[in-house]
Amino acid sequence: MYLSKTEAAVLTSTLPRTLPRPTPPAPKAKRRLWPMLGPAFVAAVAYVDPGNFATNFSGGASFGYTLLWVIVAANLMAMLIQTLTAKLGLATGRDLATCCRERFPRPVTWGLWAQAEAVAIATDLAEIVGGAVALNLLFGVPLWMGGIITAIVAFILLAAQSRGFRPFERVITGLLLVIGGGFVYTLIGAGVDPGGVASGMVPSFAGTDSLLLATGILGATVMPHVIYVHSALTPGRYGDTVTAGRSHSGRRGLLRAQRIDVFIAMGLAGLVNAAMLVIAAQLFTSGDGIESLESVHAGLGDQLGSGAALAFAIALLAAGFASSSVGTHAGQVVMAGFLRKHIPVLVRRLITLAPALLVLGLGGDPTTALVWSQVVLCFGIPFALVPLLWLTSRKDLMGGWVNRRVTTLTGSVVAALIIALNGYLLVSTFLG
Secondary structure, three states: OOOOHHHHHHHHHHOOOOOOOOOOOOHHHHHHHHHHHOOOHHHHHHHHHHOOOHHHHHHHHHHHOHHHHHHHHHHHHHHHHHHHHHHHHHHOOOOOOHHHHHHHOHHHHHHHHHHHHHHHHHHHHHHHHHHHHHHHHHHHHOHHHHHHHHHHHHHHHHHHHOHHHHHHHHHHHHHHHHHHHHHHHHHHHHHOOOOHHHHHHHOOOOOOHHHHHHHHHHHHHHHHHHHHHHHHOOOOOOOOHHHOOHHHHHHHHHHHHHHHHHHHHHHHHEEEEEEEHHHHHHHOOOOOOOOOOOHHHHHHHHHHHHHHHHHHHHHHHHHHHHHHHHHHHHHHHHHHHHHHHOOOOOHHHHHHHHHHHHHHHHOHHHHHHHHHHHHHHHHHHHHHHHHHHHOOHHHHHHHHHOOHHHHHHHHHHHHHHHHHHHHHHHHHHOOO
């Protein structure tokens, strides 16, 4: 059948001038997931700060593998807690401190702010002292000068935030990998006792001293200040969460992304903490006196060579620099959220830096100061965790993001265990 010229012209005029482009295939899940990773890695650095070095090596050297189960339990608690605080930021678009100010009476808000500031000072003490010790081990820098250098580097790292969240996250993640790499290298040389690992997974204590160290390990692992800061990193991090979260599938996708973020980051931090205790249990329980970070450095050099000692010092330095910058950011989040006030970062840093420089300047034992700073942090956990549980269980605040009952129950058990452990420690240490 043939068309006339007139019929062909009419038919041609009705066709589109350009063919529609084919619909591009939906991006793969992995391509959508990777850009969402990052906030938990910033929080994870605080879980391997210099305070962890002191408590984990002290625990392994003093009690072998006995307290390994504490590290594992604390890491599981950290995963739950950081998941909840990230979800709070996703659901409300506000951080935990801001939600507390909006929901609680003013006296409660002021009390929470005061204890959060005390936690910030204890955090800075651990981070500045750790960085100072590392600089002393590597370059012979005096401790007080090392503390100042650590604070300055923290400012420089924090300045990366002015260029967006990605550069800051990349720098912090890179330092986290340096810490992990240092302990992988040392662990290969130290070896692992499978039987010791198995026995260390059975919950037990070895007197009040082990309980003190267990509390320090818990305080060094579950960090109160990053409960606040993680909730401030997720709003806007995943796009328009308000719109996406209106549907069940949208909420499920966002929750899946941040849970994977938490699992990978906290899993890495947990492995680093466990490696510290295992190394100490393998090398320093045969009569070797390990009483300070300096003695750990020297002991590693004696038993595994200068490479292991160098890896330890570099890891300690990376931990001090990274965790100090995260701690400074956390202090800004806490004050802005609870009080709606901002003070210059330099002024705030000088205030929180004073106790650490005082300890270093007066010749106090850095390792003892680190361990006790972690105990102070442990006492601050309930003041962040209990409000977090209450807020994330409120349907009027969270909407479709609200906790399941089993999640709230599990979190309540965790909070109760921490409070009970703190209470027992007080009675045993000061009255027994």
